[in-house]
Amino acid sequence: MVHRVGYAPGVYDLFHVGHLNILRHARSQCDYLVAGVVSDEMATLAKGHRPVIPLPERLEIVRSVRHVDAAFVETVPDKVETWQQVRFDVIFKGDDWRDTEKGRRLERDFAEVGVEVVYFPYTVHTSSTQLRRALDTLVSAPGALSAP
Secondary structure (H helix, E strand, C coil): CCCCEEEEEECCCCCCHHHHHHHHHHHCCCCEEEEEEECHHHHHHHHCCCCCCCHHHHHHHHHHCCCCCEEEEECCCCHHHHHHHHCCCEEEEECCCCCCHHHHHHHHHHHCCCCEEEEECCCCCCCHHHHHHHHHHHHHCCCCCCCC
């Protein structure tokens, strides 16, 4: 029996409904879902700041989601190198990657090894970046409690 292995990479910082939606939709399109949790170092390279939630906690949260069969710590920027370690058939990304240079590069690179790229709607009303900004605003507001 052929099993379709899916891969859903992300930082998964400040876990929210958008993350859950991607994992739920991804699992519905494969037989086995591996969630790639980006390391703190890789997240800093990609986003310019460290995640709020440390890697071991993000990994445990993602691993505990019922739609996820396995979680993998992603430590390299090259997704094809990650594919060589995980061996998935389809990679899932938010549609904010569609028709961008990084999305076209991803599609080209994976076409060479027979991996399908599937885009899911990006949850625009909730993102970790928006949550981070809201937290920063709360912490820096006059009279706000300072972080310990």
